[in-house]
Amino acid sequence: MPVDVIIVGAGPAGIACAVQLKHQGVKFVLLESKWIGGLLVNANLVENMPFLPPLSGAEAVGLLKEKLKDLEIKVTYSTVTSIEKSGNVFNVTHSSGRLSARYVVIATGTVPKRIESFEVSPKVVYEPLELFSVSEKKIAIAGSGEAAFDSALSLSKSNRVTLFTKHSEFHISPHLHSRVAKNEKIVIMHSNPIKRVCEKGDKLLIMAGSFKDCYDNLLISIGRKANRRLLSPELLNDKRIFLAGDVKHGKLGQVAIALGNGIEVAQNIVSYLRNKT
Numbered sequence: 001m002p003v004d005v006i007i008v009g010a011g012p013a014g015i016a017c018a019v020q021l022k023h024q025g026v027k028f029v030l031l032e033s034k035w036i037g038g039l040l041v042n043a044n045l046v047e048n049m050p051f052l053p054p055l056s057g058a059e060a061v062g063l064l065k066e067k068l069k070d071l072e073i074k075v076t077y078s079t080v081t082s083i084e085k086s087g088n089v090f091n092v093t094h095s096s097g098r099l100s101a102r103y104v105v106i107a108t109g110t111v112p113k114r115i116e117s118f119e120v121s122p123k124v125v126y127e128p129l130e131l132f133s134v135s136e137k138k139i140a141i142a143g144s145g146e147a148a149f150d151s152a153l154s155l156s157k158s159n160r161v162t163l164f165t166k167h168s169e170f171h172i173s174p175h176l177h178s179r180v181a182k183n184e185k186i187v188i189m190h191s192n193p194i195k196r197v198c199e200k201g202d203k204l205l206i207m208a209g210s211f212k213d214c215y216d217n218l219l220i221s222i223g224r225k226a227n228r229r230l231l232s233p234e235l236l237n238d239k240r241i242f243l244a245g246d247v248k249h250g251k252l253g254q255v256a257i258a259l260g261n262g263i264e265v266a267q268n269i270v271s272y273l274r275n276k277t
């Protein structure tokens with residue numbers, strides 16, 4: 001028996017959508033392949049949430065988990081492998097089985113842009129979360145955007161960080177830039193991007209221009225792109241498929257926008273259901 005809605009992704013947009021559908025009495029399933037909270041888990045500080053004080057990423061994710069628990073919303077941990085349309089129903093195949101629904105919400109967020117030539121070791125990562133348990137190490141970060149600078153602050157709490165950037169001027173929050181620049185455990189290598197990475201013993205030898213040094217880990221943070229791997233062109237244009245959050249807006253990466261978009265998508269679906277379309 002099909003449910004009304006399948007939500008793929010339990011980040012801010014997917015959870016906001018689920019909460020709104022729950023309030024409206026709509027039957028849905030919330031699927032997540034990895035962890036609750038999406039990219040919020042990587043955030044050092046979330047400061048743009050109206051009516052809330054600044055929160056760490058972990059604290060923000062904790063609030064989302066509390067909301068799910070309070071409303072008795074179950075998260076099914078399973079990876080969606082395909083979405084197919086059959087008549088007016090979508091069949092969603094995932095690693096634990098198969099589900100059907102009249103509407104599907106894609107809230108799969110973004111995936112990191114890769115530099116495959118740098119992937120010489122498991123010590124090279126794309127998600128800051130993978131380094132949160134590391135301490136007393138030298139960490140290099142490749143990137144010039146807000147995510148790279150925010151990650152530098154997070155990782156500098158227990159490590160020494162070098163930020164290798166392409167530019168000398170940055171299109172980021174002045175407040176964020178100031179905090180990084182004043183942090184004695186962070187070195188910014190202006191206009192000195194990493195050119196080569198290779199293994200040297202149990203370290204990573206990183207070369208940037210005439211500079212070379214060994215590091216324990218490398219975080220690549222050069223941008224992200226919408227994760228639309230599940231969507232064919234036909235599905236992307238189907239009015240019963242909704243995109244919510246960063247998968248729709250791309251690199252904006254603002255949690256407030258994702259939350260609002262999730263609620264908006266839920267209300268649109270409720271309107272369609274009431275009109276039997």
